[in-house]
Amino acid sequence: MSDNKKWYSLDLNFKKKKESSESCGCGKTSGGCNSHNKEMSDDAFLEAAVNASIGGEVKKDGFEQVFDVKMDRRTAFKKLTASLLIGAGAVSTSCSVSTGEDAKEKAQIDWEEQFKGNYKLMTDEEKSGTVERLMRSYELRTGKNISMTAENAKEDVLFGYAFNISKCQGYMDCVNACIEENNQDRNSEMQYIRIHEMKDGEGFKFNEADDNYYHEVPAEGHFYMGTQCFHCDNPPCVEVCPVQATWREDDGLVVIDYDWCVGCRYCMAACPYDGRRFNWSKPEVPEKEINKNQHYLGNRMRKKGVMEKCTFCVQRSRKGQNPACVEACPTGARIFGNLLDPNSTIRWVLENKKVFRLKEDLGTEPKFWYFMD
Amino acid sequence: MNRKNYIYILGCTCLLVLFSCKHGEGEYHSLNDKIEGESKKYHGTSLSSETYLDDIKTIEITEGEHTFLIPERKSQIKSFACIECHTKPVEELKSKDAKKAHWDISLSHADSNTMNCATCHNGNDMNNLNTLTGNMVDFNSSYILCSQCHSTQFEDWKGGAHGKRIGGWAPPRASFTCVNCHNPHSPSFETRWPSRLNTEQIEEPHEGLEH
Numbered sequence: 349m350s351d352n353k354k355w356y357s358l359d360l361n362f363k364k365k366k367e368s369s370e371s372c373g374c375g376k377t378s379g380g381c382n383s384h385n386k387e388m389s390d391d392a393f394l395e396a397a398v399n400a401s402i403g404g405e406v407k408k409d410g411f412e413q414v415f416d417v418k419m420d421r422r423t424a425f426k427k428l429t430a431s432l433l434i435g436a437g438a439v440s441t442s443c444s445v446s447t448g449e450d451a452k453e454k455a456q457i458d459w460e461e462q463f464k465g466n467y468k469l470m471t472d473e474e475k476s477g478t479v480e481r482l483m484r485s486y487e488l489r490t491g492k493n494i495s496m497t498a499e500n501a502k503e504d505v506l507f508g509y510a511f512n513i514s515k516c517q518g519y520m521d522c523v524n525a526c527i528e529e530n531n532q533d534r535n536s537e538m539q540y541i542r543i544h545e546m547k548d549g550e551g552f553k554f555n556e557a558d559d560n561y562y563h564e565v566p567a568e569g570h571f572y573m574g575t576q577c578f579h580c581d582n583p584p585c586v587e588v589c590p591v592q593a594t595w596r597e598d599d600g601l602v603v604i605d606y607d608w609c610v611g612c613r614y615c616m617a618a619c620p621y622d623g624r625r626f627n628w629s630k631p632e633v634p635e636k637e638i639n640k641n642q643h644y645l646g647n648r649m650r651k652k653g654v655m656e657k658c659t660f661c662v663q664r665s666r667k668g669q670n671p672a673c674v675e676a677c678p679t680g681a682r683i684f685g686n687l688l689d690p691n692s693t694i695r696w697v698l699e700n701k702k703v704f705r706l707k708e709d710l711g712t713e714p715k716f717w718y719f720m721d
Numbered sequence: 722m723n724r725k726n727y728i729y730i731l732g733c734t735c736l737l738v739l740f741s742c743k744h745g746e747g748e749y750h751s752l753n754d755k756i757e758g759e760s761k762k763y764h765g766t767s768l769s770s771e772t773y774l775d776d777i778k779t780i781e782i783t784e785g786e787h788t789f790l791i792p793e794r795k796s797q798i799k800s801f802a803c804i805e806c807h808t809k810p811v812e813e814l815k816s817k818d819a820k821k822a823h824w825d826i827s828l829s830h831a832d833s834n835t836m837n838c839a840t841c842h843n844g845n846d847m848n849n850l851n852t853l854t855g856n857m858v859d860f861n862s863s864y865i866l867c868s869q870c871h872s873t874q875f876e877d878w879k880g881g882a883h884g885k886r887i888g889g890w891a892p893p894r895a896s897f898t899c900v901n902c903h904n905p906h907s908p909s910f911e912t913r914w915p916s917r918l919n920t921e922q923i924e925e926p927h928e929g930l931e932h
Contacts, residue, residue, distance in 0.1 A: 520915040668768035668891030680885035693881025713752040
């Protein structure tokens with residue numbers, strides 16, 4: 349098994365309960381190890397071709413991404429210290445006779461999580477590997493189970509969103525649903541969705557909009573518009589990320605690997621729509637309120653100092669469900685669907701209503717349209 | 722010699738231009754082109770929202786080129802069938818000794834020149850509704866009555882721009898019908914309090930950032 353891992357394995361004498369169906373380490377269950385010799389040589393050829401044309405950069409994965417890069421002394425020391433601490437913890441638990449199996453397993457998981465690669469570059473097995481580790485780690489820490497998936501983008505799907513400004517009444521039901529669905533911190537007022545109360549007849553003046561209203565709605569002479577991450581097709585936040593911790597998936601969702609994010613907030617500065625949020629403190633959710641249906645790229649628990657944002661509820665939308673905000677909206681102002689399906693309601697809206705997007709001239713191509721009745 | 726050099730440099734520049742002008746955005750010029758282009762080879766998705774509609778009884782309707790599901794209505798009406806009580810003319814039922822059921826319904830929909838009870842209800846056939854011209858309409862298809870006046874809303878609803886989608890985004894499409902949101906006797910909405918305080922935009926800490 350250890351042959352096809354892209355990080356150093358540390359064997360803590362912990363016997364993992366894994367099925368040994370893949371004994372040869374090549375991931376093939378039939379035909380024996382030798383059957384893929386031809387394939388491997390093809391791969392090798394491809395690798396050589398890729399290296400020759402665009403350099404070896406793209407093939408780095410696992411520990412190489414951590415160690416095999418140029419870095420200044422401070423970063424190097426930081427990384428070494430963090431790794432050493434985890435390593436020391438792992439060694440001390442493994443050598444100690446008194447620590448239990450659970451502690452050893454926890455140390456093993458921490459070790460493997462520390463040295464895992466960027467989710468974007470992971471194979472499907474590696475993705476399910478890290479998801480399993482995260483679920484097990486949660487179980488070890490809290491004694492409770494969560495269900496986390498690493499579902500990939502479905503083919504023939506490109507998600508889009510339309511928002512009816514005539515219909516939104518400022519009820520804020522969407523925000524409540526979003527907070528609960530996405531396990532957002534209950535203390536800080538950090539929310540993915542913002543509802544702006546604007547004066548009729550004055551256009552969109554975000555600087556004059558009331559974002560903190562609390563009165564009966566809809567208020568006379570006002571309209572409401574919601575903003576969140578627009579999942580741009582040409583996302584500037586992705587361009588600026590120095591560690592490639594955020595990217596655009598094939599179904600159009602712009603996602604973040606919370607474990608790869610270094611919290612530099614470049615993306616927050618690059619986003620022209622104020623769509624990204626930062627965890628200034630450790631997000632805390634009461635145990636009984638935690639949404640246990642999670643996705644690696646979606647609503648799993650975040651840590652302090654990483655970016656997060658709306659993912660169009662990736663844990664729901666990739667199963668065919670509507671995002672929580674769409675489901676919660678009592679007015680039907682929020683419309684979500686597949687842009688590639690010519691019969692979808694979102695396509696009807698785009699083709700039959702007068703739609704517009706914010707800051708269209710920037711060329712960011714947001715997949716979030718506004719329209720009126 | 723000089724001329725040869727020129728041609729050489731020109732050739733190199735041409736090659737450079739050819740290979741350096743490759744855009745990273747892929748084959749489409751804009752998102753609209755992409756949607757149009759990619760949806761030509763759309764084969765449908767493996768996803769379905771049928772499981773999310775399990776607990777809602779729906780009926781399929783076809784209006785124009787749109788076919789979709791709406792919630793079944795008759796089983797949701799508390800005292801259907803109506804003729805179980807409406808055995809006598811309404812005037813007689815209004816007398817003091819009769820059992821009261823929905824005596825408190827008052828109509829605040831358009832004005833009395835435009836609408837009264839008989840605009841939608843048929844006193845001789847209480848189990849069904851009727852159009853302006855007196856054609857019978859089933860309670861499950863009550864949207865037909867609404868569409869007689871609210872034609873733009875009806876167009877938007879058919880397409881999916883008005884009204885609330887239920888289930889999920891994946892096919893089959895299911896949408897609320899008019900009466901799932903609007904009370905037909907009083908179709909507008911009251912103002913209400915927001916369900917929470919709106920976002921407090923966090924003031925970013927500025928210490929150490931003086932210029």
